[in-house]
Amino acid sequence: MSVQERKERERAGRQRLIVATARELAEEQGWDAVTTRRLAERIEYSQPVLYSHFRGKREIIGAVALEGATEMAAAVRAAASAAATPRARVTALALAYLDFAERHPAVYDAMFQLDGGLAFAQEDTPEPLKDAFAALLESLGEVAGDGVHPALFTEVFWAALHGLATLTRAGRLPPGDAERRVELLVDRLAAV
Amino acid sequence: MSVQERKERERAGRQRLIVATARELAEEQGWDAVTTRRLAERIEYSQPVLYSHFRGKREIIGAVALEGATEMAAAVRAAASAAATPRARVTALALAYLDFAERHPAVYDAMFQLDGGLAFAQEDTPEPLKDAFAALLESLGEVAGDGVHPALFTEVFWAALHGLATLTRAGRLPPGDAERRVELLVDRLAAV
DNA sequence: GAGGAAATCCTAGCACCGCTAGACAATCGA
DNA sequence: TCGATTGTCTAGCGGTGCTAGGATTTCCTC
Numbered sequence: 001m002s003v004q005e006r007k008e009r010e011r012a013g014r015q016r017l018i019v020a021t022a023r024e025l026a027e028e029q030g031w032d033a034v035t036t037r038r039l040a041e042r043i044e045y046s047q048p049v050l051y052s053h054f055r056g057k058r059e060i061i062g063a064v065a066l067e068g069a070t071e072m073a074a075a076v077r078a079a080a081s082a083a084a085t086p087r088a089r090v091t092a093l094a095l096a097y098l099d100f101a102e103r104h105p106a107v108y109d110a111m112f113q114l115d116g117g118l119a120f121a122q123e124d125t126p127e128p129l130k131d132a133f134a135a136l137l138e139s140l141g142e143v144a145g146d147g148v149h150p151a152l153f154t155e156v157f158w159a160a161l162h163g164l165a166t167l168t169r170a171g172r173l174p175p176g177d178a179e180r181r182v183e184l185l186v187d188r189l190a191a192v
Numbered sequence: 193m194s195v196q197e198r199k200e201r202e203r204a205g206r207q208r209l210i211v212a213t214a215r216e217l218a219e220e221q222g223w224d225a226v227t228t229r230r231l232a233e234r235i236e237y238s239q240p241v242l243y244s245h246f247r248g249k250r251e252i253i254g255a256v257a258l259e260g261a262t263e264m265a266a267a268v269r270a271a272a273s274a275a276a277t278p279r280a281r282v283t284a285l286a287l288a289y290l291d292f293a294e295r296h297p298a299v300y301d302a303m304f305q306l307d308g309g310l311a312f313a314q315e316d317t318p319e320p321l322k323d324a325f326a327a328l329l330e331s332l333g334e335v336a337g338d339g340v341h342p343a344l345f346t347e348v349f350w351a352a353l354h355g356l357a358t359l360t361r362a363g364r365l366p367p368g369d370a371e372r373r374v375e376l377l378v379d380r381l382a383a384v
Numbered sequence: 385g386a387g388g389a390a391a392t393c394c395t396a397g398c399a400c401c402g403c404t405a406g407a408c409a410a411t412c413g414a
Numbered sequence: 415t416c417g418a419t420t421g422t423c424t425a426g427c428g429g430t431g432c433t434a435g436g437a438t439t440t441c442c443t444c
Contacts, residue, residue: 159355
């Protein structure tokens with residue numbers, strides 16, 4: 001069965017290539033530029049090949065989103081673990097979150113703005129998404145305060161971060177001042 | 193010049209019809225269903241007529257967004273004015289905001305998710321957008337707290353509301369619990 | 385190694401999109 | 415009533431996501 005194994009490896013490699021290329025193209029020129037034709041050309045295969053790996057463009061976006069969730073979880077955990085106090089952890093987490101959104105806008109879009117066909121907040125939610133939320137919960141749960149459900153607190157804090165990230169990037173909020181906004185957010189929301 | 197005036201009235205009427213129809217179609221079937229062909233068919237004109245009123249689809253979205261901003265400002269002000277204390281005003285404002293987003297998802301998308309070609313947070317920002325922000329500022333500025341710039345506070349609070357609105361509607365947050373989230377948000381963020 | 389089966393891939397095309405050029409018809413002022 | 419202007423439509427451009435069907439390569443068996 002060595003032949004079949006090799007084929008599977010090659011298939012898996014090509015699948016990774018598709019996702020990586022889609023992400024690359026999206027970061028370079030935005031998701032609008034990620035058309036099935038351009039994507040196919042970049043990976044040096046014809047269009048239909050994409051459809052032998054994914055149901056459609058939506059699923060490709062979803063794959064990028066899952067990759068992004070894994071990375072974001074790691075980034076958030078790394079930032080939090082480098083801080084000593086609960087409050088410092090929350091600040092570090094918030095900055096890491098916004099930094100991730102700013103440095104990987106296309107991935108962030110895939111995760112939260114575009115339709116990647118992913119289920120959220122349900123049983124069949126993919127593991128990376130659950131884990132990204134868990135990464136937030138680990139640090140934010142510490143400062144939820146008495147009588148406040150940690151998950152609920154995490155949701156609210158996360159929503160605030162998400163709002164800041166999207167509104168800032170869409171030009172809805174004046175740039176600069178980002179750190180002051182984070183400071184205010186942490187000061188008020190975190191119960192320390 | 194009566195003839196010309198009549199023509200201008202008719203033109204303005206048709207322009208309103210276009211915007212209203214686009215909004216209607218978007219609320220019914222989502223913005224993806226708002227194609228220039230379908231829109232033209234609904235208003236019973238041919239496609240090119242749309243382009244004699246708007247530069248393109250983006251501008252039509254922008255027009256819907258401006259309409260929405262005006263309505264949202266009114267809704268927020270109405271809710272706030274019906275409350276007695278600063279804290280109650282903030283709660284009422286938050287609920288009104290989220291209610292608007294939930295009841296007019298397509299309009300909310302036009303305002304904040306889609307590209308309507310509108311400038312934000314700049315001098316040439318259209319008046320309705322400025323006014324919508326002003327409506328938030330009126331009530332939120334009251335509870336910014338000492339040493340916190342009212343505009344900055346409003347931005348943060350607004351971002352939190354926006355995050356809640358979008359994440360909830362996109363299925364990223366479990367439904368229900370919405371009021372508890374608002375309660376938490378107001379409790380912590382508002383300095384009373 | 386040769387031949388047939390199976391897996392793989394590509395060419396070509398569908399229906400739709402936003403947008404526009406240019407022909408046509410209605411409306412206007414003289 | 416006529417010519418000019420304005421308004422509108424038909425037809426079509428290049429692009430999109432996606433797919434059917436044929437060609438080609440690859441594999442296993444004899």
